[in-house]
Amino acid sequence: MNPVLAPATSASLIRSEVAGLPLYDPGADPDEVAALSGGHVIKLSNNENPYGISPTVAEAVRRTLAGGVSRYPDPTGKRLAEAIGTNLDVPAEHVVLGNGSENILELLCQAVLDPGDLVVTQAPGFALHEIFPRVMGARVVKVPVTAEFGFDAAAWRDALAGGPKLVFLANPCNPTGAMLSAGELEQVVAAMPESALLVLDEAYGEFARTDPEYPDGLEALRGQDRPWIVLRTFSKAYGLAAFRVGYGIASDATLIQALDRVRTPYNVNQPAQDAAIAALGDHEHLAETVRRTGLEIARVTDRLRGAGLRVVPSSTNFLFIDTGCRSDQVAQELLRAGIIAKAWREPGYETYIRASLSTPEENDVFVRCLTEICAKGKL
Ligand SMILES: *Cc1c(COP(=O)(O)O)cnc(C)c1O
Numbered sequence: 001m002n003p004v005l006a007p008a009t010s011a012s013l014i015r016s017e018v019a020g021l022p023l024y025d026p027g028a029d030p031d032e033v034a035a036l037s038g039g040h041v042i043k044l045s046n047n048e049n050p051y052g053i054s055p056t057v058a059e060a061v062r063r064t065l066a067g068g069v070s071r072y073p074d075p076t077g078k079r080l081a082e083a084i085g086t087n088l089d090v091p092a093e094h095v096v097l098g099n100g101s102e103n104i105l106e107l108l109c110q111a112v113l114d115p116g117d118l119v120v121t122q123a124p125g126f127a128l129h130e131i132f133p134r135v136m137g138a139r140v141v142k143v144p145v146t147a148e149f150g151f152d153a154a155a156w157r158d159a160l161a162g163g164p165k166l167v168f169l170a171n172p173c174n175p176t177g178a179m180l181s182a183g184e185l186e187q188v189v190a191a192m193p194e195s196a197l198l199v200l201d202e203a204y205g206e207f208a209r210t211d212p213e214y215p216d217g218l219e220a221l222r223g224q225d226r227p228w229i230v231l232r233t234f235s236k237a238y239g240l241a242a243f244r245v246g247y248g249i250a251s252d253a254t255l256i257q258a259l260d261r262v263r264t265p266y267n268v269n270q271p272a273q274d275a276a277i278a279a280l281g282d283h284e285h286l287a288e289t290v291r292r293t294g295l296e297i298a299r300v301t302d303r304l305r306g307a308g309l310r311v312v313p314s315s316t317n318f319l320f321i322d323t324g325c326r327s328d329q330v331a332q333e334l335l336r337a338g339i340i341a342k343a344w345r346e347p348g349y350e351t352y353i354r355a356s357l358s359t360p361e362e363n364d365v366f367v368r369c370l371t372e373i374c375a376k377g378k379l
Helices: 030-037 055-067 078-088 101-112 128-135 153-161 182-191 217-221 253-262 270-281 283-306 327-336 360-376
Strands: 095-098 118-123 139-144 166-170 197-201 228-233 246-250 318-322 352-356
Touching: 030 327, 055 270, 078 095, 078 246, 078 270, 095 101, 095 253, 101 128, 101 166, 101 197, 101 228, 101 246, 101 253, 118 128, 128 139, 128 166, 139 153, 153 182, 166 182, 182 197, 182 217, 197 217, 217 228, 246 253, 270 283, 283 318, 283 360, 327 352, 327 360
Parallel strands: 118 139, 118 166, 166 197, 197 228
Antiparallel strands: 095 246, 228 246, 318 352
């Protein structure tokens, strides 16, 4: 029993922008799903890496713990920022670290947006590209994809003509997994207002980079004399989601300094900094993760299509799948089998689920359950 508290309410204190926000949906709780399904849980809801971390990362974290964690972490993360800078051939002053790249999305909104400012992003899209701007009182316009999940050049030109201050563009896109080509990215850049900030979110870039058509955002933007920032993360291909570490590379040190003013001083903890440095150095582990993921994406896409489901071609570690039924009910059926996938809720996509892939064995269980549920149909 919880102790009884007086019926206080803070309702009148909450800013209207905050009270009206949708809650970010992290997917079902694995402990609750284990209780429901009575056993093993297959978590496909958060685009995580099923292959685990590099052994050198585990060793780095052990060393950090052995050295003690009673001191605050390096507030500037200089060793990690320098390692990233060296890796990508950019000065460390152009690098910002975040408690996940989500943290940097939030800092960018805090540093840049005034109430009423316009933000442009994609639909379907990543919830935080909308939630964080709305916290600041900004207006968010979402540009839809084409019926084939492609880039709608005319819609982007129209939206950008509205004069946004900030543009969030994920490449590849979450939840569709589709990527923009170099030419499409160029069209966005060309149509951007001169002084607007382009935030290119490359959370899945490591997976997409095996495709020669995928434009490396940093290389595409390096020469642009307008504000931009490319965001990347250790949460996905590197497998460090629990550590929460992401980074951004910006057009200019002034933007980084602004983010430094708004961030909490110790936003990236020391084990995470040290783990990320080790992860950056283990190219083979990353390559192996990307290779195995690519094989599974191709195999599972084929199998689901063979069963008659529409699957968007993916350049990532997840698939956007039209179940042909109400996806919230499909997701509920999957939960009963111990499988967590994300039912999509954006208008027009209510029959879609997003599922990240796991090991071949777990993916087989997912394919079997999903095709059975869809075959039963008409949920
Ligand atoms: C997963 C994801 C992120 C960030 O993840 P962090 O764990 O906060 O680094 C950012 N953008 C998109 C589109 C994502 O899917």
